[in-house]
Amino acid sequence: MNIIETKNLSKSYGDFTAVSGINLHIPKGKVYGFLGPNGAGKSTTMKMFLGLTKPTGGSFTINGKKYPENRMEILKEVGSFIESPAFYGNLSGEENLEIISKILGLSNSSVSEALEIVGLTPFKKRLAKKYSLGMKQRLGLASAFIGKPPILILDEPTNGLDPVGIHEIRSLIRSLPEKFHCTVFVSSHLLAEMELLADYIGILNRGHLLFEGTLNDLKHMALSKGYPTDHLEDTFLALIDGDNQKRGAE
Amino acid sequence: MKSIFLEWKKIRRTGFFPLFLGGGIVAGAVPIIHMAVRSKVYLIEQTPPIPFLFYENWQMMAMVNMLLVVTGSSLLYHLEYDHYAMEKWKSLPMRESSIFFGKVILTISMSTLPLGMEAGAIAFCSYHWFEVGSSLLKELWKSFAYAFLLMIPCILLSLLLSEACKNMWVSLGIGVICLFTATMLPTNNFLLSLFPFATNFQMAASMDRTKIIYYIYGSALESLILVLAEFLLIKVRRSFT
Numbered sequence: 001m002n003i004i005e006t007k008n009l010s011k012s013y014g015d016f017t018a019v020s021g022i023n024l025h026i027p028k029g030k031v032y033g034f035l036g037p038n039g040a041g042k043s044t045t046m047k048m049f050l051g052l053t054k055p056t057g058g059s060f061t062i063n064g065k066k067y068p069e070n071r072m073e074i075l076k077e078v079g080s081f082i083e084s085p086a087f088y089g090n091l092s093g094e095e096n097l098e099i100i101s102k103i104l105g106l107s108n109s110s111v112s113e114a115l116e117i118v119g120l121t122p123f124k125k126r127l128a129k130k131y132s133l134g135m136k137q138r139l140g141l142a143s144a145f146i147g148k149p150p151i152l153i154l155d156e157p158t159n160g161l162d163p164v165g166i167h168e169i170r171s172l173i174r175s176l177p178e179k180f181h182c183t184v185f186v187s188s189h190l191l192a193e194m195e196l197l198a199d200y201i202g203i204l205n206r207g208h209l210l211f212e213g214t215l216n217d218l219k220h221m222a223l224s225k226g227y228p229t230d231h232l233e234d235t236f237l238a239l240i241d242g243d244n245q246k247r248g249a250e
Numbered sequence: 251m252k253s254i255f256l257e258w259k260k261i262r263r264t265g266f267f268p269l270f271l272g273g274g275i276v277a278g279a280v281p282i283i284h285m286a287v288r289s290k291v292y293l294i295e296q297t298p299p300i301p302f303l304f305y306e307n308w309q310m311m312a313m314v315n316m317l318l319v320v321t322g323s324s325l326l327y328h329l330e331y332d333h334y335a336m337e338k339w340k341s342l343p344m345r346e347s348s349i350f351f352g353k354v355i356l357t358i359s360m361s362t363l364p365l366g367m368e369a370g371a372i373a374f375c376s377y378h379w380f381e382v383g384s385s386l387l388k389e390l391w392k393s394f395a396y397a398f399l400l401m402i403p404c405i406l407l408s409l410l411l412s413e414a415c416k417n418m419w420v421s422l423g424i425g426v427i428c429l430f431t432a433t434m435l436p437t438n439n440f441l442l443s444l445f446p447f448a449t450n451f452q453m454a455a456s457m458d459r460t461k462i463i464y465y466i467y468g469s470a471l472e473s474l475i476l477v478l479a480e481f482l483l484i485k486v487r488r489s490f491t
Contacts (some may be wrong), residue, residue, distance in 0.1 A: 086337045103344050140400075
């Protein structure tokens with residue numbers, strides 16, 4: 001069963017098409033990796049799911065709820081982290097999460113739980129503006145995980161983290177479907193990371209969905225098209241390059 | 251109710267409360283210092299205290315009040331834009347307009363602090379330097395309730411400007427320009443004096459009842475228009491993202 005489905009979802013800004021009629025199928029209880037070079041339209045797609053950007057065409061449903069009719073109901077079920085951590089610099093990490101928990105109507109224990117999950121408990125009283133980049137990133141993730149929503153939308157969640165942090169967050173994301181029965185829709189341009197993280201992947205280039213399926217499906221597809229399959233990176237680059245040539249650009 | 255609580259929580263360590271407290275002290279000090287320095291000159295005239303004190307001091311006090319509103323509004327939205335907090339808020343199940351209205355209620359409530367302190371200062375001056383009649387408290391209450399009502403459009407417009415401008419200095423600059431423009435508008439022209447930053451200079455103490463009612467209706471209409479402008483702003487901004 002697909003928890004998120006899009007039908008010809010598009011977004012244009014004047015003459016520029018950021019997302020062009022994509023049909024995504026994100027299965028429930030899995031980690032879905034959204035891959036693509038910078039500017040491919042990953043963040044725009046995620047923003048549309050959260051109602052931060054208005055689609056110019058097509059439609060989507062999240063957990064059976066249609067946008068825009070059920071925007072509030074959708075947002076109640078989605079935890080998100082988009083582009084960069086968002087917080088109040090004058091408040092501590094704990095106070096930031098308290099605000100979100102109040103909005104979501106959660107218990108006080110949800111704050112300490114979220115802080116524990118991302119490893120920020122020892123720093124919960126420190127002002128968020130004084131956090132390091134990695135800590136800010138963790139705070140952003142905590143604000144997505146708080147209340148254990150059934151769907152998580154994470155845009156480049158490991159940006160700015162050191163290798164240890166990347167490993168921790170990756171393990172955490174990997175464990176979420178099993179631990180909390182949630183679905184994770186995560187974007188990245190780091191292929192190695194996706195290889196370790198995702199059950200399913202979708203590859204986006206210049207707003208077009210080039211591939212959707214498991215890593216094995218990708219290998220089969222690459223073989224059939226004569227693309228290299230030894231490393232995901234080679235397959236990905238060949239796929240993107242092929243698409244760029246098809247669309248008449250380098 | 252929830253959004254007001256959240257707004258109150260968000261202003262911790264920002265200096266928002268001390269700003270209004272300090273502003274109230276400054277504005278309250280205006281009539282006291284004025285009377286302390288020039289009481290001999292003023293007391294020659296046998297005028298009732300409230301109209302006299304308002305006439306001599308209200309321009310300066312209203313100016314301080316509006317500067318507090320402009321600065322406070324810019325500060326409130328700076329919190330939202332500084333570390334992209336607004337972006338997070340928009341992805342939570344809460345109406346975008348509730349941020350604005352939470353801030354409106356917070357600023358309106360906070361504005362009662364300087365107004366209260368100013369009322370205290372006027373009362374002190376009246377008791378200390380004038381012969382006070384039995385109607386003093388009633389007149390004082392009427393004058394400050396009127397000042398409070400006329401302040402609401404200014405609060406709404408300042409917050410709307412701050413919401414529209416992501417850079418705090420831009421909204422602060424526009425607010426200050428609006429404020430100084432208001433000082434140049436003739437107060438005897440009804441339509442011009444309805445400019446949200448200019449209405450605050452009107453004084454109930456020296457005005458007839460009909461005019462007072464006109465200004466209250468005018469302010470209510472302005473407030474309604476500004477509330478509609480907030481919904482329009484949200485709609486327009488969303489269609490451009």
